[in-house]
Amino acid sequence: MSKPLPTRQAKATRKDQVILDAAREVFLADPKAPITAVAQRAGVGISALYRRYASKEDLLRTLCHEGLRRFLAEAEAAASEPDGWEAFTGFLRRIVDADVHSLTVHLAGTFTPTPQMHDDMARTEPLVRKLFARAKSSGRLRHDAVVDDITLVLEGCAAVRVPDSVRTKQLRRRYLAILLSGLSAGAVELPGPAPKSHELNWRWTSGQAE
Amino acid sequence: MSKPLPTRQAKATRKDQVILDAAREVFLADPKAPITAVAQRAGVGISALYRRYASKEDLLRTLCHEGLRRFLAEAEAAASEPDGWEAFTGFLRRIVDADVHSLTVHLAGTFTPTPQMHDDMARTEPLVRKLFARAKSSGRLRHDAVVDDITLVLEGCAAVRVPDSVRTKQLRRRYLAILLSGLSAGAVELPGPAPKSHELNWRWTSGQAE
DNA sequence: AGCTAACGGAATAAAACATTCCGTTCCGCA
DNA sequence: TGCGGAACGGAATGTTTTATTCCGTTAGCT
Numbered sequence: 001m002s003k004p005l006p007t008r009q010a011k012a013t014r015k016d017q018v019i020l021d022a023a024r025e026v027f028l029a030d031p032k033a034p035i036t037a038v039a040q041r042a043g044v045g046i047s048a049l050y051r052r053y054a055s056k057e058d059l060l061r062t063l064c065h066e067g068l069r070r071f072l073a074e075a076e077a078a079a080s081e082p083d084g085w086e087a088f089t090g091f092l093r094r095i096v097d098a099d100v101h102s103l104t105v106h107l108a109g110t111f112t113p114t115p116q117m118h119d120d121m122a123r124t125e126p127l128v129r130k131l132f133a134r135a136k137s138s139g140r141l142r143h144d145a146v147v148d149d150i151t152l153v154l155e156g157c158a159a160v161r162v163p164d165s166v167r168t169k170q171l172r173r174r175y176l177a178i179l180l181s182g183l184s185a186g187a188v189e190l191p192g193p194a195p196k197s198h199e200l201n202w203r204w205t206s207g208q209a210e
Numbered sequence: 211m212s213k214p215l216p217t218r219q220a221k222a223t224r225k226d227q228v229i230l231d232a233a234r235e236v237f238l239a240d241p242k243a244p245i246t247a248v249a250q251r252a253g254v255g256i257s258a259l260y261r262r263y264a265s266k267e268d269l270l271r272t273l274c275h276e277g278l279r280r281f282l283a284e285a286e287a288a289a290s291e292p293d294g295w296e297a298f299t300g301f302l303r304r305i306v307d308a309d310v311h312s313l314t315v316h317l318a319g320t321f322t323p324t325p326q327m328h329d330d331m332a333r334t335e336p337l338v339r340k341l342f343a344r345a346k347s348s349g350r351l352r353h354d355a356v357v358d359d360i361t362l363v364l365e366g367c368a369a370v371r372v373p374d375s376v377r378t379k380q381l382r383r384r385y386l387a388i389l390l391s392g393l394s395a396g397a398v399e400l401p402g403p404a405p406k407s408h409e410l411n412w413r414w415t416s417g418q419a420e
Numbered sequence: 421a422g423c424t425a426a427c428g429g430a431a432t433a434a435a436a437c438a439t440t441c442c443g444t445t446c447c448g449c450a
Numbered sequence: 451t452g453c454g455g456a457a458c459g460g461a462a463t464g465t466t467t468t469a470t471t472c473c474g475t476t477a478g479c480t
Contacts, residue, residue, distance in 0.1 A: 045428035159369030162409050170402040177400050182392025190387050192380040255459035
């Protein structure tokens with residue numbers, strides 16, 4: 001009773017997802033991977049890909065945009081969590097679990113972003129800023145942490161990767177816990193100038209390629 | 211009085227270093243970079259490279275081995291620092307500063323290691339283990355941290371990278387400080403099974419390529 | 421039975437690369 | 451002052467890798 005209509009179109013629609021999933025896995029592991037690797041992982045032919053996406057760049061862009069949307073959605077969801085600290089840490093955990101950071105960051109520069117993407121990015125920023133501010137005012141966050149440290153944290157978590165994806169998720173949570181513990185109030189001063197967002201978004205600003 | 215002999219051979223010897231430096235920068239930024247990129251960055255022709263290294267793989271291997279040696283040397287140096295916690299944190303800071311982890315890890319799998327390298331790796335392991343044990347017994351390290359967390363920490367720090375290398379170093383120190391703060395004693399329990407070394411060395415165990 | 425959306429995958433054209441080769445430069449010595 | 455060759459620069463070469471296209475096949479659907 002779950003699949004009452006294995007109609008041709010329905011099949012194709014389901015395959016849409018399979019392909020996107022495969023693409024995510026493959027490009028997450030290697031942003032420079034050939035498109036045939038995606039087809040293989042998805043268990044489909046190359047045609048199935050080109051039927052849906054005009055080009056490799058198009059696929060990359062779609063994938064990345066999907067990640068961005070997820071990020072945005074999580075940020076919005078976190079906004080309604082009453083406890084500021086919980087909202088903050090929960091948000092980070094979900095982003096790390098979803099491996100969204102790798103998507104949006106490691107793929108940046110491999111395609112030219114659409115206006116729509118820029119728009120979504122712009123909508124995201126204030127939400128994250130707010131989330132951070134709430135965490136800060138909860139008193140649980142160390143006083144010298146800044147919003148852009150979030151980027152560093154996410155980048156670090158994304159760097160944790162082992163062949164087994166389940167294990168990867170566990171290790172990342174452990175790692176995030178260490179980081180959050182380090183970001184908690186009451187420790188010694190952090191060294192050096194804090195990061196500024198323009199320093200960290202360079203991957204987006206310069207067009208194309210690697 | 212610094213360069214009394216700009217003799218032909220002396221020049222070449224100096225260029226050795228220039229080339230190795232260029233190679234480090236280039237392959238650190240992109241492990242798959244073409245060899246011409248190295249030549250360009252070094253400001254030399256391709257011949258200058260092939261005069262020194264039989265192949266690209268050979269260059270990669272040399273580079274990586276150099277990094278491994280540095281790692282080993284730092285570990286040995288840290289062993290003679292009397293304070294266990296200082297030895298530990300100082301060691302990490304120097305390794306992070308030298309960007310050695312990226313070298314040994316991101317390049318792994320792009321060449322077949324020499325017996326000499328395996329040997330050096332074997333010599334390194336007990337040193338690091340000892341360093342960790344001393345940090346642990348200093349009481350400053352959280353009780354549920356394990357040796358292999360070091361790998362995660364280094365991996366995370368290596369993931370911090372911005373175009374400006376000076377800034378990168380600063381940001382990494384900040385990030386390491388957060389991590390060390392999180393690794394300090396007295397916080398909440400860390401989640402999940404702790405990492406085991408065989409989980410983290412997969413890049414070395416499977417031969418060749420990506 | 422016939423039409424065609426949805427494919428699979430070989431074929432193709434273009435790019436990216438590692439490596440080789442050859443002509444040039446210029447140090448060091450006679 | 452001229453020569454031999456080490457040390458190069460960088461174009462030419464031969465391969466490999468890839469994105470993209472094309473064409474024959476397989477079903478849903480009527």
